[in-house]
Amino acid sequence: MNTDYQIPEPILFNPIKHHLGFIKEFINLNIDKSGSDIQVLTRDLKHLGTSVMDIYTGSLSIRNICFEAEEFLKQKDILRIDTYSLWAGINTDCFRIIPLSDGSQWTFKFHNNPQRFVHIFPARNSQHTFRVKSNTLKSALIYIIIIGKDLVTGYDLNNVRPLLGLSPVKDALDTEAILEMIEILRS
Secondary structure, eight states: OOOSOOOOTTEEOOHHHHBHHHHHHHHHHHHHTTTSOHHHHHHHHHTTOSSEEEEEOSSOOHHHHHHHHHHHHHHTTOOSHHHHHHHHOSSTTOOEEEEOTTSOEEEEEEOSOSSOOEEEEEOTTOTTEEEEEHHHHHHHHHIIIIIOOSSOOHHHHHHHGGGGTOOOOOOHHHHHHHHHHHHHHHO
């Protein structure tokens, strides 16, 4: 993914999954390159996975989020992999919730990687966040970047979903969720 951001080690943070401001920048970057490599775009979007995610909508930049996370770790003296893993726990169900300066809550998990062992993402039901299904976000992104028309039709939507290996939308609730996501990304 060719993006203009730097996540400092030891933090692992995926802004295309968790930061609305970054997602909007990603859209603009890819619209500006319209007609370029669809395979690269679809590969990048497939990294969003298949489950649900929480997206941060607040005013903190990616740099500020990482800075505040790193400052917290320094203050607690858990910036080394051994001390952090003891604090956060190493099992998949282990995590800690930490508040940031804007009142948002962030999940800190251990990631078994010597360079990026502090996995952070917005906490569920936190202030300045909303939850979305991965396929809903992927569908909205591919629609806006490839089709981009104001009037979203089921035909256009179902024409771009196969690029991501997604079947056509048949359920009205799924269609409504995608339309809502498109509106959020356009606002």
